[in-house]
Amino acid sequence: MKYLKSLVFLLFLLLYVNSCDEGNEVIYENNAKLTWTGEYDVDGCGFFIEIDSVVYKPENENIIPPAFKVSETLNVTVQYIDLLYDIEYSCGDLPEPKKSKAIKLTSLDLKGDLP
Secondary structure (H helix, E strand, O other): OHHHHHHHHHHHHHHHHHHHOOOOOEEEEEEEEEEEOOOHHHOOOOEEEEEOOEEEEEOOHHHOOHHHOOOOOEEEEEEEEEEEEEEEEOOOOOOOOEEEEEEEEEEEEEOOOOO
């Protein structure tokens, strides 16, 4: 009986360790769209990235170069980690924070020239 309890414990431990790796892989996307909505100080909401019609908020948007702060949507190639949770952000005159799916950027490259 003691052997069975140890085996069940090891099995649960193995399943737990394997489930921790989910969401940590770096994903490459060649057809992403980067949108700049303005500085937070003047009622903007910073950067958003659209991938396959899903809008994400980069958790580390401060790594995006200032030259990308343009009014036009930019076509970019990104490498990111899907954080598998929503991120809250406050901007504009909204009484409550908004939520969006969160990603962590590992790389961002412009496809083409800046306008």
